Amino acid sequence: MSAREAHVELLLGRVVHDAAGRRLGRLEEIRAVAHGGELFVSQYLVGRYGIAARLTTESLLPRVAHLLRLGTRRDGYVIPWSWMDLSDPEHPRCTRPMEDLPGIADDQPPYRPL
Amino acid sequence: MIEEGRRVDLVGEVLDQQLRDFIGRPMGNVDGLVLELREGEPPRVSHVETGGVTLARRLRGPLGGWLAAAARRWGATRGEPFRIPWSRVKEVGLNVDLDLDADATPAWYWEHRLGRIVARIPGS
Amino acid sequence: MKLTPKQLVEVALGVLTSVGGYLDVGAVATTAQSGAEFGFRHLWVLGLGTLVVVFLVEMAGRFAAVSGHPLRTAMRERLGFNFFVATCTAEMVVGTLVLASEIGGIALALQLVTGIAYRWWALPAGLLVWALLWNGTFGVLEKGVALLGLVTLAFVVAAVKLHPAPGAVARGLIPGGGGGGGAAHYWFIAVAILGALISPYLFWFYSAGAVEDHWDEGHVATNRMVAVVGMGFGSVVAAGVLIVSAMVFLPRGIVVDDYAQVALGLTTALEGSRGFYLFAASLGVACLGAALEASLAMAYVVAQGLGWVWGESLRPRRAARFSLVYTGALLVAVVPMLLGVDPLALTVFSMALTAVMLPIAIFPFLVLMNDERYLGRHRNGRLSNAVVIGVIALGFVLAVVTIPLQLAGG
Numbered sequence: 003m004s005a006r007e008a009h010v011e012l013l014l015g016r017v018v019h020d021a022a023g024r025r026l027g028r029l030e031e032i033r034a035v036a037h038g039g040e041l042f043v044s045q046y047l048v049g050r051y052g053i054a055a056r057l058t059t060e061s062l063l064p065r066v067a068h069l070l071r072l073g074t075r076r077d078g079y080v081i082p083w084s085w086m087d088l089s090d091p092e093h094p095r096c097t098r099p100m101e102d103l104p105g106i107a108d109d110q111p112p113y114r115p116l
Numbered sequence: 117m118i119e120e121g122r123r124v125d126l127v128g129e130v131l132d133q134q135l136r137d138f139i140g141r142p143m144g145n146v147d148g149l150v151l152e153l154r155e156g157e158p159p160r161v162s163h164v165e166t167g168g169v170t171l172a173r174r175l176r177g178p179l180g181g182w183l184a185a186a187a188r189r190w191g192a193t194r195g196e197p198f199r200i201p202w203s204r205v206k207e208v209g210l211n212v213d214l215d216l217d218a219d220a221t222p223a224w225y226w227e228h229r230l231g232r233i234v235a236r237i238p239g240s
Numbered sequence: 241m242k243l244t245p246k247q248l249v250e251v252a253l254g255v256l257t258s259v260g261g262y263l264d265v266g267a268v269a270t271t272a273q274s275g276a277e278f279g280f281r282h283l284w285v286l287g288l289g290t291l292v293v294v295f296l297v298e299m300a301g302r303f304a305a306v307s308g309h310p311l312r313t314a315m316r317e318r319l320g321f322n323f324f325v326a327t328c329t330a331e332m333v334v335g336t337l338v339l340a341s342e343i344g345g346i347a348l349a350l351q352l353v354t355g356i357a358y359r360w361w362a363l364p365a366g367l368l369v370w371a372l373l374w375n376g377t378f379g380v381l382e383k384g385v386a387l388l389g390l391v392t393l394a395f396v397v398a399a400v401k402l403h404p405a406p407g408a409v410a411r412g413l414i415p416g417g418g419g420g421g422g423a424a425h426y427w428f429i430a431v432a433i434l435g436a437l438i439s440p441y442l443f444w445f446y447s448a449g450a451v452e453d454h455w456d457e458g459h460v461a462t463n464r465m466v467a468v469v470g471m472g473f474g475s476v477v478a479a480g481v482l483i484v485s486a487m488v489f490l491p492r493g494i495v496v497d498d499y500a501q502v503a504l505g506l507t508t509a510l511e512g513s514r515g516f517y518l519f520a521a522s523l524g525v526a527c528l529g530a531a532l533e534a535s536l537a538m539a540y541v542v543a544q545g546l547g548w549v550w551g552e553s554l555r556p557r558r559a560a561r562f563s564l565v566y567t568g569a570l571l572v573a574v575v576p577m578l579l580g581v582d583p584l585a586l587t588v589f590s591m592a593l594t595a596v597m598l599p600i601a602i603f604p605f606l607v608l609m610n611d612e613r614y615l616g617r618h619r620n621g622r623l624s625n626a627v628v629i630g631v632i633a634l635g636f637v638l639a640v641v642t643i644p645l646q647l648a649g650g
Contacts, residue, residue, distance in 0.1 A: 134547050144548075175322075226561065231558070234560045239375040240555055240556040
């Protein structure tokens with residue numbers, strides 16, 4: 003069984019679709035956990051606002067509003083590793099419909115409250 | 117070694133962070149991160165990649181092609197991406213600290229070559 | 241404000257940054273022109289520019305001191321490679337033009353003193369800057385330029401000797417319009433002053449300088465003071481230029497077209513040829529400092545973004561790629577002056593380009609100064625964030641308005 007590869011820097015920003023082909027957003031972050039000195043992917047974070055999130059971790063306007071304490075509202079999905087199909091690295095696919103996915107909550111890293 | 121159970125954000129905490137060698141000297145950035153995809157198992161972070169070849173792949177348009185050609189022609193690794201096994205990573209913080217000697221890696225190839233030329237100019 | 245001897249030495253970084261980044265050929269040109277045409281009515285613009293720069297310099301220094309990373313390193317790390325490529329390219333282009341203008345300033349100062357045309361001084365000036373960078377260390381340059389910078393106080397002395405009416409000066413500090421006709425020109429000069437004062441390269445330089453000087457978290461309070469005193473120094477001198485120009489040229493209806501006229505202003509104010517030479521020395525020193533800073537800033541931008549070994553404190557052979565960046569930049573920058581490009585025109589042009597890039601250059605402050613990983617409890621508070629957002633907004637205004645105003649009112 004050959005191990006395939008994916009590159010984090012090339013996955014970043016790719017549009018992710020759900021099992022029904024609906025657009026979930028763009029890949030913003032990949033969370034990993036350390037076990038025995040190795041890192042294993044645990045979740046993929048897909049954000050509604052996309053690559054701008056790399057700049058600000060969220061979209062610019064909500065973030066600026068948050069900085070001025072004018073309220074927050076973040077949008078997106080958390081995809082557990084087992085529900086992500088990376089066989090085509092240019093088109094990452096979630097293997098479940100969007101209704102099954104937990105949303106990104108305000109207090110989950112990397113969306114830490116400032 | 118990264119402590120057991122520690123959560124790491126691969127994009128926010130590892131990608132593009134500065135690499136430092138075993139005595140803290142800068143040796144480039146984490147330009148790429150390789151995941152080993154395994155059937156029925158979570159993907160494993162297998163390598164850090166650094167260097168022009170990796171960067172060229174990230175650039176869109178003609179700039180990427182030009183950089184890739186330049187890396188093949190003049191790069192230390194002749195067009196092959198420079199990969200560092202994840203086992204050589206000691207710690208991930210504001211920098212990614214490696215258990216490597218920068219002098220012995222392609223990361224400092226051009227620093228050494230140009231350093232020899234620079235050394236001939238008085239005052240250096 | 242009492243300063244310990246150690247703090248006095250640290251203030252040297254602030255003064256160097258001020259003399260080189262704040263008070264440079266652009267600042268002298270715009271404040272002189274402003275005084276000659278509008279008297280004291282742009283003093284509030286100077287005040288605004290100083291305030292902005294003090295805030296941003298303090299942030300740049302705090303970031304480097306607390307995290308040990310200069311701003312440009314963190315910009316690559318936090319904002320990604322593509323952002324780095326775009327901003328690095330822009331900084332190199334604009335930076336080279338700014339560097340060329342500063343070399344022009346040094347050459348002009350030498351022309352004033354010797355009578356030999358500035359074109360002949362371009363290469364020696366470039367060589368001087370290069371030799372200082374190549375052979376010097378950061379500490380030596382820092383203290384050397386700070387000491388030399390004291391000569392620019394001649395403008396302050398001259399301004400005081402001319403006895404400006406305090407009431408008129410005070411009125412100039414209140415924001416207002418130019419009154420009467422020429423509103424477009426008034427605002428063009430206002431925008432030009434801000435564009436000359438708020439140069440991103442001065443933040444990259446100061447941030448890298450804090451790392452070169454081995455600042456740490458204990459320097460946070462010192463940094464605040466250095467930012468105020470350092471930038472305050474430059475702004476007081478710039479105000480001096482404006483006041484001298486206003487008192488000498490405005491009554492005579494002289495429009496400032498070239499630096500010889502500004503020299504004339506100091507000559508008149510200080511009664512004699514001493515003033516003339518002091519002006520030439522001040523211009524030369526300010527531009528030398530700026531040239532050193534601008535070339536180092538370019539090397540910092542490239543090296544810190546690509547993870548190279550960097551540092552002016554290192555011998556060139558120990559930071560070969562870094563040293564070759566500023567060497568290459570200087571080689572390119574002497575060309576315009578060699579070709580006889582008008583230094584004043586190039587200055588105005590490069591300032592306009594800097595103004596256009598300002599919003600993108602300042603935006604990273606918003607992200608980085610709030611990053612918990614780098615700053616911990618030293619993150620920006622609400623006031624500092626509001627200031628950054630205000631500066632970005634101001635930057636947008638400057639960016640949009642600069643080119644049309646230049647066409648309409650320049």
